[in-house]
Amino acid sequence: MEDKNIIKQVRQNKRGAQKLLYEKYKRQWYTICLRYHRDSHDAADVLQNALIKIYTKIDSYDEKKGSFSAWSSKIIANESLMFLRKRKNLFSTDSIENANGLSDDNETPIDKLSCQELTKYIQALPIGYRTVFNLYVMEGYTHPEISNLLDITVGTSKSQLYKARKLLQRKIESSLLTEMK
Amino acid sequence: MKEKRYNNIDQLFRSKFNDPKTIDTDGDWNLPPEGIFNNAIDEIDSKKKRKNRVFGFWFLGGFALLAIVSAILWNTTKINTIDSEIESLKETYTKNSPKTLSTTKNTITPQEPFSSKTETKLVKKDQVVIAKSGNAIATIPQPTTSTESVFQPTRDLDQSEALNRSEALIHNNITDTPISKNIIKYSNASSSTILLNKESTQQTQFHIERLDTNSPILSISSRQLPTSPQLYNSINKENTFGKYSLFSFVGINFSSMEMSSPMAMNSDLTEYDQWYTGYQTGIGLQQRLNSKWSLIHGISYKTIRNKSLYKNNMAYEVDKEVTMQNGDRLYEASVDLNSPIGSYNRTLMIPMENVDIRNNDILSNKTHTVNDFYIINVNTKIVRTIFSTDKFTLSISAGLSANYILGMDQNMETDIYFQDKSMLLDKFTSNNKDQLNSTFFSAGLDFALEYNLTNQIFLGSEVGYQKSLKSIRKVNPTTQIKTNISELQSSFMIGIRF
Numbered sequence: 001m002e003d004k005n006i007i008k009q010v011r012q013n014k015r016g017a018q019k020l021l022y023e024k025y026k027r028q029w030y031t032i033c034l035r036y037h038r039d040s041h042d043a044a045d046v047l048q049n050a051l052i053k054i055y056t057k058i059d060s061y062d063e064k065k066g067s068f069s070a071w072s073s074k075i076i077a078n079e080s081l082m083f084l085r086k087r088k089n090l091f092s093t094d095s096i097e098n099a100n101g102l103s104d105d106n107e108t109p110i111d112k113l114s115c116q117e118l119t120k121y122i123q124a125l126p127i128g129y130r131t132v133f134n135l136y137v138m139e140g141y142t143h144p145e146i147s148n149l150l151d152i153t154v155g156t157s158k159s160q161l162y163k164a165r166k167l168l169q170r171k172i173e174s175s176l177l178t179e180m181k
Numbered sequence: 182m183k184e185k186r187y188n189n190i191d192q193l194f195r196s197k198f199n200d201p202k203t204i205d206t207d208g209d210w211n212l213p214p215e216g217i218f219n220n221a222i223d224e225i226d227s228k229k230k231r232k233n234r235v236f237g238f239w240f241l242g243g244f245a246l247l248a249i250v251s252a253i254l255w256n257t258t259k260i261n262t263i264d265s266e267i268e269s270l271k272e273t274y275t276k277n278s279p280k281t282l283s284t285t286k287n288t289i290t291p292q293e294p295f296s297s298k299t300e301t302k303l304v305k306k307d308q309v310v311i312a313k314s315g316n317a318i319a320t321i322p323q324p325t326t327s328t329e330s331v332f333q334p335t336r337d338l339d340q341s342e343a344l345n346r347s348e349a350l351i352h353n354n355i356t357d358t359p360i361s362k363n364i365i366k367y368s369n370a371s372s373s374t375i376l377l378n379k380e381s382t383q384q385t386q387f388h389i390e391r392l393d394t395n396s397p398i399l400s401i402s403s404r405q406l407p408t409s410p411q412l413y414n415s416i417n418k419e420n421t422f423g424k425y426s427l428f429s430f431v432g433i434n435f436s437s438m439e440m441s442s443p444m445a446m447n448s449d450l451t452e453y454d455q456w457y458t459g460y461q462t463g464i465g466l467q468q469r470l471n472s473k474w475s476l477i478h479g480i481s482y483k484t485i486r487n488k489s490l491y492k493n494n495m496a497y498e499v500d501k502e503v504t505m506q507n508g509d510r511l512y513e514a515s516v517d518l519n520s521p522i523g524s525y526n527r528t529l530m531i532p533m534e535n536v537d538i539r540n541n542d543i544l545s546n547k548t549h550t551v552n553d554f555y556i557i558n559v560n561t562k563i564v565r566t567i568f569s570t571d572k573f574t575l576s577i578s579a580g581l582s583a584n585y586i587l588g589m590d591q592n593m594e595t596d597i598y599f600q601d602k603s604m605l606l607d608k609f610t611s612n613n614k615d616q617l618n619s620t621f622f623s624a625g626l627d628f629a630l631e632y633n634l635t636n637q638i639f640l641g642s643e644v645g646y647q648k649s650l651k652s653i654r655k656v657n658p659t660t661q662i663k664t665n666i667s668e669l670q671s672s673f674m675i676g677i678r679f
Binding site for chain 1: 212213218225646
């Protein structure tokens with residue numbers, strides 16, 4: 001069934017259509033949550049809250065302005081941000097030393113890196129790096145927009161992105177080297 | 182250069198994550214846990230129910246407010262008419278009294294259906310009786326002596342007359358002319374007033390009019406209205422009736438509580454369910470300073486409720502391994518669980534057959550708490566009357582209150598997970614009661630609407646907002662909790678004036 005028809009029925013509050021929509025997008029949505037949250041339990045909580053918003057705000061979705069996938073992804077990302085904002089010291093509590101997940105284990109060549117592995121690398125980033133990286137690279141926000149969203153300076157946004165990329169680059173290069181050996 | 186250098190990384194991530202096929206076929210790692218959909222649907226349903234309840238409450242509140250406002254407007258129209266008539270009567274009296282007081286004679290000649298039987302009576306020295314109907318006596322305080330004339334009905338009265346009074350006592354110094362002539366003189370006019378009698382505490386309105394110019398029948402009508410203390414006192418200056426009122430109230434409060442405390446490491450308050458409903462009841466004493474200002478001193482008992490969700494991670498330290506009598510082997514450890522008022526310690530028993538817990542493994546817990554705080558509130562308010570009639574009084578008040586927290590009742594529901602939350606290790610509920618014995622202060626603003634059932638008894642409703650001032654509670658010698666409480670209150674009250 002096409003999104004259009006499912007959404008029409010979701011708007012009529014039909015439980016079957018809600019379930020169908022969830023089944024169709026649940027992996028995509030949960031993947032976004034996992035990119036923002038290292039803790040899978042947090043990711044599940046965010047997904048649940050976002051799901052409530054998707055169902056209750058679906059009347060505001062305008063198919064002329066974009067795909068449902070993009071609209072719902074934005075809600076998931078926003079919900080993740082709201083969740084993160086509740087946490088204190090988004091950019092100070094998590095230091096670079098906490099990026100344990102970037103240690104060299106289970107390395108694979110770049111072209112074989114799976115979404116799961118990439119997600120693990122993102123999750124292993126300190127929370128500030130991770131959030132800015134997700135917003136800039138995955139959601140397409142600009143630095144001024146990110147600075148507004150997270151209440152940080154543009155310079156901080158840029159430096160967080162730079163550091164995130166640097167860590168990820170190091171990890172990927174390390175993976176490639178191991179593979180060549 | 183930096184941007185270019187990392188373009189490949191950006192591209193790599195975008196290409197992987199923007200490909201739905203890759204995401205949907207890439208193993209089970211990105212399958213959300215079971216139950217999310219059902220939980221979300223349940224939450225939506227419960228929110229709808231809550232919304233309906235709140236809507237219903239506000240609908241009833243709005244309806245009640247509308248009814249009260251309508252009643253005020255309806256009564257105001259009537260009262261204004263009466264008020265203007267009082268003024269008119271006072272003027273008449275003031276103009277005429279100097280000469281009438283000394284020259285008054287009982288020369289009234291009543292018309293049908295009243296007899297000509299008259300009776301002269303000395304009236305109290307400090308009062309002039311204008312009219313009397315049943316037990317209601319009309320007076321205007323004025324030092325004088327005067328006479329009264331009593332008329333008896335000579336026949337059965339028709340319905341409208343019977344509804345009024347069969348006995349009338351008219352004082353003739355209203356106009357200095359016999360009442361019959363007066364009627365002719367004011368053929369279509371009505372002479373009416375609000376008359377006070379402290380004992381009966383009623384208002385009586387008299388209409389003295391000529392119904393038909395060809396048949397000048399005296400018609401005296403009256404109606405009984407509750408007299409407000411304000412009105413009574415405005416006429417009888419010396420009287421102090423109604424200076425105090427004692428009232429009791431019961432109502433609900435919507436409270437929002439936010440609490441912060443130095444919690445254990447890695448603990449995180451993740452959610453408050455704000456604006457939860459509690460109740461309140463209490464008594465108050467109002468002291469009227471003058472017609473506009475008064476003071477209220479009150480004491481009340483109330484409950485404030487909040488719900489919160491705490492999550493924390495804890496490093497598990499193997500205290501000991503225990504072998505039960507039946508041979509089961511358990512890990513035993515004590516864990517600290519957080520709540521808005523501090524930490525609780527609980528012993529955790531985990532069957533060893535299911536998990537292999539190493540020292541310093543990270544466990545996590547998710548704790549839902551419902552906290553009921555029991556509070557004694559002592560308050561003082563200054564009240565300004567905005568609007569007052571004989572039926573209604575609308576006032577605004579501002580004040581300060583001291584809130585003494587007697588104790589709290591906390592219901593906790595805790596899930597403890599192993600490491601990545603993949604395994605539920607323990608799930609339990611617990612009830613904790615604490616005596617807090619701490620105080621916080623708050624400031625508030627209230628609107629109150631009173632309705633006089635009689636001149637002594639009144640009903641009322643009150644809505645108000647209260648916010649806590651600086652509030653730091655010491656739970657124990659080392660833990661302080663900062664609390665921010667906002668309350669929307671709504672009460673119904675009943676009281677008596679004396």
